[in-house]
Amino acid sequence: MSLTAQRTYDVIVVGGGHNGLTAAAYLARAGLSTLVLERREIVGGCCVTEEIAPGCRASTTSYIASMLRPEIITDLNLREYGLRMVLCDPALQVPFPDHQVIPWWADRKRAVAEFRKISPRDAQTFVRVDDQLKKLARYLQPFFLQPPPEPGMNSAGGWCDLFRVGKHVRGISASEVAQLIAFLTGSLGNFLDRNYESDKIKTLFLANNIYGKHGGPYQPGSALGLLFHLLSGGDHEVQGFYGHVMGGMGAITQALAATGKRRGVEIRTSAPVAQIDSRHRCVRGVVLEDGSEIRSRLVLSNADPKRTFLKMLGASELPEDFLRAVRGIKMEGPCAKVNMVLAEEPRFTGTPGNATPKERALYTLVPSLQFAERCYDIAKSGEIPEELWVDCVVASNVDDSLAPKGKHIMTCFVQYVPYHLREGSWDEKRDLLGDRVVKKIAEYAPNVPNAILTRQVLTPLDLERTYGLTEGNIFHGDLSLEQLFFMRPVAGWAQYRTPIAGLYLCGAGAHPGGGVTGAPGHNAAHQALRDWKKGRFKGAAA
Numbered sequence: 001m002s003l004t005a006q007r008t009y010d011v012i013v014v015g016g017g018h019n020g021l022t023a024a025a026y027l028a029r030a031g032l033s034t035l036v037l038e039r040r041e042i043v044g045g046c047c048v049t050e051e052i053a054p055g056c057r058a059s060t061t062s063y064i065a066s067m068l069r070p071e072i073i074t075d076l077n078l079r080e081y082g083l084r085m086v087l088c089d090p091a092l093q094v095p096f097p098d099h100q101v102i103p104w105w106a107d108r109k110r111a112v113a114e115f116r117k118i119s120p121r122d123a124q125t126f127v128r129v130d131d132q133l134k135k136l137a138r139y140l141q142p143f144f145l146q147p148p149p150e151p152g153m154n155s156a157g158g159w160c161d162l163f164r165v166g167k168h169v170r171g172i173s174a175s176e177v178a179q180l181i182a183f184l185t186g187s188l189g190n191f192l193d194r195n196y197e198s199d200k201i202k203t204l205f206l207a208n209n210i211y212g213k214h215g216g217p218y219q220p221g222s223a224l225g226l227l228f229h230l231l232s233g234g235d236h237e238v239q240g241f242y243g244h245v246m247g248g249m250g251a252i253t254q255a256l257a258a259t260g261k262r263r264g265v266e267i268r269t270s271a272p273v274a275q276i277d278s279r280h281r282c283v284r285g286v287v288l289e290d291g292s293e294i295r296s297r298l299v300l301s302n303a304d305p306k307r308t309f310l311k312m313l314g315a316s317e318l319p320e321d322f323l324r325a326v327r328g329i330k331m332e333g334p335c336a337k338v339n340m341v342l343a344e345e346p347r348f349t350g351t352p353g354n355a356t357p358k359e360r361a362l363y364t365l366v367p368s369l370q371f372a373e374r375c376y377d378i379a380k381s382g383e384i385p386e387e388l389w390v391d392c393v394v395a396s397n398v399d400d401s402l403a404p405k406g407k408h409i410m411t412c413f414v415q416y417v418p419y420h421l422r423e424g425s426w427d428e429k430r431d432l433l434g435d436r437v438v439k440k441i442a443e444y445a446p447n448v449p450n451a452i453l454t455r456q457v458l459t460p461l462d463l464e465r466t467y468g469l470t471e472g473n474i475f476h477g478d479l480s481l482e483q484l485f486f487m488r489p490v491a492g493w494a495q496y497r498t499p500i501a502g503l504y505l506c507g508a509g510a511h512p513g514g515g516v517t518g519a520p521g522h523n524a525a526h527q528a529l530r531d532w533k534k535g536r537f538k539g540a541a542a
Helices: 018-029 070-075 108-118 120-145 156-168 174-185 188-195 199-206 224-228 250-262 305-311 320-327 369-380 426-444 460-467 519-533
Strands: 008-014 034-037 050-053 056-058 085-087 092-095 101-104 243-245 266-268 273-279 282-288 293-301 335-342 362-365 389-394 408-415 452-458 503-505
Touching (some): 034 293, 108 120, 273 293, 335 426, 503 519
Parallel strands (some): 092 362
Antiparallel strands (some): 282 293, 335 408, 362 389, 389 408
């Protein structure tokens, strides 16, 4: 039965991920009637807590909160709706094959003292470099919650953008401009080789960067993560914040859904959108997979650009040069996820006997930059590396509500696997991937293989099929320089608007990109509201 006669909404948000929910809450707060349509049976997209065994819950996809914008937490009163984050301390921890475990403590003085045990020179260098990186990151910070500038100068808007950019970088020196360009274009490996002598210290920096990105640590552009991860996050706007979310990552999206509903947002789950309805390049609403039509004056898509423009819209509705650019967006997600329920806590060799449960919650298994580079080289040829980079979070050590007493939740992010396999299919190779992850973990925590009660393996194909990520890309498009800032999603369309009047992109495929930040949703909602206030869409959806 068609729903057309029931109601015409001001806004429909396609996809109930964290960015879609963020956008919906802001739009409803401004007084617009807002409907969120989510294809799955739960909201949250890739920011969810799901039961993977009876009574055992895991952050099945995204797993640590780092850059969730403090402004969004405050604006939408997320703490009032149960959001609580606990500082990761250590922020990360790397066990090495020689059984030495090196933590990177959240407190810088404590971190420097730890690094001094390995290399006094590198500990001193770390202070200098950390100050340098944080200062450069502060120049980038204001652009996170603003539309990127339009590069053209043929309009008043272009000149306004130029002045806006200039205001934020006022006072930047020539040497800092050079440093910023070097970080945006240079490789992580070369930067570390120039500045540090200890391979273990270099590996700590590697363990904190290039997650979900194409390319090994020596590929140009891989140094960008050094700045990206020093943008502020959390309740108190701390640079480089990493937090465990109590109740799992789904607590973020449950809080966003709750605050949205308080403001009048209507949320429908199990409501997959088949088509964004447009006529004469003006949006009219959506059509669900069951044939139901719902009218609206605006549509915000939280789906990735390829899914939005190549699957939900007819090609005749879009300019050919725009379609060509969208088809060229680099996706092919290079990562997977393995979630486990264990009968006992993993015991990582070399962990101090007096370490607290919280200090036994994070372990990144990547022994060197050369290891990571080889891993990527194998994956890019369509093979599953036998030796994998695995990032482990023993979430139940921080939040015992996730599993019954005596059981433990460990989630594992797997870096550098191919989306396109050279031989066979991911359905055939899923268990092989899971076995190789367990084998890698066993090198550092030998008790894990015999403790596994439940194992969930999410391949890149599973990320696409279950979570709607085209080609399994967790960022809705690679975070490379040619796909960032005013080039995201494609050149000429970086300010959330699209060639379809009234249709906006609000997901991670828009500026500033991926991660659980809420920034694309916030920015797209505010752009749509600016256009709404100009009266552009009041008569639409007829």
